[in-house]
Amino acid sequence: MKKAPAGADGPAAQASPREAQASAPSDAPYRTLVESVQDYAIFTLDVTGHVSSWNKGAARIKGYTREEILGKHFSTFYTPDAVARHWPDAELKAAAELGRFEDEGWRVRKDGSRFWANVVITALRDPDGKLIGFGKVTRDMTAQRRTAEALRQSEETLRLLVEGVKDYAVFMLDPAGNIVSWNSGASYIKGYRRDEILGRHFSVFYSPDDIAAGKPGRLLEQARRAGRVEDQGWRVRKDGSLFWANVTLTAVYDESRALRGFAKVTRDMSERRRNEELERSSQRMSEFLATLSHELRNPLAPLHSALAAMRLAPGNPALADKSLSLIERQVTHLSRLVDDLLDIGRITSGRIELRTGPLEFNEVIALAAEAARPSLEAKSQRVAVQTHAASIPMHADRTRLVQVMQNLILNASKFSPAQTTISIVTAVQKRTLLVQVIDQGRGIAPQSLEDIFNMFVQESRPGTDVQGGLGIGLSLCRALVELHGGTIAAASAGPGMGSTFTLRLPLPVAHEAATMQPPHAAAGGQASIVLQAQRILLVDDNRDAADSLAMLLEMCGYDVTIAYDGVEALHVAPRCRPHIALIDLAMPGMDGFEVVRAMRGVAGTGQTRYVALTGFGQPADRQQSERAGFDAHLVKPVELETLFGTIARLQRPE
Structure with missing residues (x-):
């Protein structure tokens, strides 16, 4: 047998261990890296799940030394209930099938304590694809879970708090x-x-x-x-x-x-707002009662003194005359206070009624100035009247208009210096009488121009204003003027600049009836015949306003039926079959909006056109009446030219 040549297949031909280590890539750096990691437990399992390698991080996190854990099944790290339901085997199976499996849950350390772990198991295969084990990386997430749980509980607590x-x-x-x-x-x-x-x-x-x-x-x-x-x-x-x-x-x-x-x-905040309103009302009432006490006691003092003087000198005619004059003035003052209080009570309860009749307004001014003369003379003041006409005929309540003008003159006198002049100026704008009461007094702050007409309101605090007063005079004036269908307003350039009170009252046209014709009636008489054929239903709970307007319309050729409330309007409408229905909006019981809706279902009103009569003329008010079904919106007091023009427009076919 021949020997094999050297360097062929014999031992001499095999590389030495050093040469083999030098020729193959070294994995020592990777082992060193894995071994030194302490924040992660990095170890390997064999195909059956037994631990085959162990790094320092695994020892730190799980508590086992390398010698204690190598060869043990990795289910050692799982809780008893997880082992009982074979969760470790399920993880390995999933990793083998999917290549990778990630999980979070409780794990157990050597000392039996638990920690919350994030676990990644990766299947390891040889170059032929054969499963040779598993790589397992575990991270202790207990602190993060504790933070997340605290946040969750905080959010849940907040949610429950908000919900409750x-x-x-x-x-x-x-x-x-x-x-x-x-x-x-x-x-x-x-x-x-x-x-x-x-x-x-x-x-x-x-x-x-x-x-x-x-x-x-x-x-x-x-x-x-x-x-x-x-x-x-x-x-x-x-x-x-x-x-x-x-x-x-x-x-x-x-x-x-x-x-x-x-x-x-x-x-x-409704309850708080109501309480604040009650508190303000209570404070205002307390101030009013304090002022009332002050105002009632003021005339009682001179009355007592005058009576005592007369008793001490019963045979002194000059003293008796002076005392009687003083008593008369103070009794008149007391009577006015009581009358004002009673009138305010009647107005607020709706029990006051105007007693209207023909009158001359220049005479009203003269009577008011005469009634205010004692107060004017006490301060050496005078009233200057600039009237636009020698005669200003009206149809109104003489007593109430005198009361209004007297209150305005006394108010001007009260807040004006001695020896000044109070001017009263009259003028006519269309069918409205303008009356201005102008003083040279202390003026009114801009923010108080509207408030001074409120009940029991005075610009100065009670007890601090030497002029006194109950704070009801201007409120009474406004109420009486509005009952006449008019308005009253105050204007002032500011404190120390005087004040102007402007009164607007509707004027009658009865004295012009013989010559007055509705618009468009002069052109050949044709329009006049058409207008006279108009049937008008006038609905207004203010009897004086309804009666006076009906009188004017009848004098101009209209056929007028009056209803003093909504129910009566629905009752008479089928009988009068109106072409035009003039309806007041602010009526008790059944207001104008309800009336127009109800009338559309009443027999004989199929061709009726509806006109709203109201004291409100803002764009929103007009939109509301239009939505309710009114064909036109007129603001009181209504100018006759405007009223006739509206009727003429509505009667023309569209």
């Missing part, structure tokens, strides 16, 4: 304003269940006027720009009732500053 709040409506809106969350307080305050309101726009809580004005969208935009906006106002519940709300709207952004939506907190 009953005094506040707390909910979320998406960026468009749609509701995405709803707490029990929101249900309690606004009346909607969660399933009824989620997904709806939050404008459902606002009044029609607020919606028309774009308030909901404006609040969202303000919150978007400023981050937060606060508002107070009336809001609407599910049942349509209103409540006074304090609302906070806060924009919510994510980490990238993208708008996530809005947090909305609403509180029902």
